[in-house]
Amino acid sequence: AQSVTQPDIHITVSEGASLELRCNYSYGATPYLFWYVQSPGQGLQLLLKYFSGDTLVQGIKGFEAEFKRSQSSFNLRKPSVHWSDAAEYFCAVGRNNDMRFGAGTRLTVKP
Amino acid sequence: SAVISQKPSRDICQRGTSLTIQCQVDSQVTMMFWYRQQPGQSLTLIATANQGSEATYESGFVIDKFPISRPNLTFSTLTVSNMSPEDSSIYLCSGGRDPDNEQFFGPGTRLTVL
Numbered sequence: 001a002q003s004v005t006q007p008d009i010h011i012t013v014s015e016g017a018s019l020e021l022r023c024n025y026s027y028g029a030t031p032y033l034f035w036y037v038q039s040p041g042q043g044l045q046l047l048l049k050y051f052s053g054d055t056l057v058q059g060i061k062g063f064e065a066e067f068k069r070s071q072s073s074f075n076l077r078k079p080s081v082h083w084s085d086a087a088e089y090f091c092a093v094g095r096n097n098d099m100r101f102g103a104g105t106r107l108t109v110k111p
Numbered sequence: 112s113a114v115i116s117q118k119p120s121r122d123i124c125q126r127g128t129s130l131t132i133q134c135q136v137d138s139q140v141t142m143m144f145w146y147r148q149q150p151g152q153s154l155t156l157i158a159t160a161n162q163g164s165e166a167t168y169e170s171g172f173v174i175d176k177f178p179i180s181r182p183n184l185t186f187s188t189l190t191v192s193n194m195s196p197e198d199s200s201i202y203l204c205s206g207g208r209d210p211d212n213e214q215f216f217g218p219g220t221r222l223t224v225l
Binding site: 032034036041042043044045046049090097099101102103104 | 115142144152153154156159203205207212213214215216217218219221
């Protein structure tokens with residue numbers, strides 16, 4: 001069965017510092033992977049997605065993610081965090097109308 | 112992309128009543144989905160809304176409790192029936208054009224049941 005694990009429930013970083021959010025997945029075939037962000041009171045916005053090809057994918061708002069098949073990981077990174085990045089981040093895996101979400105990582109940004 | 116709106120954005124309801132949530136997409140989408148997000152938790156898929164036929168429900172969700180309609184390619188409703196406090200959640204609608212591609216999400220409906 002497919003599943004997604006986000007090991008970090010809550011992360012706090014200082015503004016301007018780098019960020020890495022972890023995501024591990026379990027999937028029987030080649031996964032399609034997504035990162036979404038949810039700001040308070042808002043729906044989910046797609047940051048980036050990976051289907052195939054280059055394992056380093058660029059997304060919106062300066063985010064990138066790297067697919068590592070050997071580690072079953074799809075970690076999200078940003079070189080310099082802004083206060084507006086404070087939100088909940090969800091990793092998801094899915095194909096064929098079946099999308100599974102991780103539990104989410106809440107990001108707090110310190111001034 | 113697609114822009115999805117939901118109505119109402121929030122509501123407070125009494126136990127035993129029902130609430131219908133509307134989901135409107137600004138362009139045609141092949142698939143529409145309904146999710147529940149309980150406080151502080153991730154998203155759980157309730158059902159896939161199928162145009163012109165009965166919705167496909169996930170394990171643990173039944174049509175009597177969560178009837179869904181999808182009359183066309185841009186609109187769907189979810190009804191939460193005979194509500195109890197345990198139904199207090201955010202309900203999210205999403206849509207997509209490709210089974211293997213991303214879903215676009217609405218802003219959610221925050222439901223509180225007293």
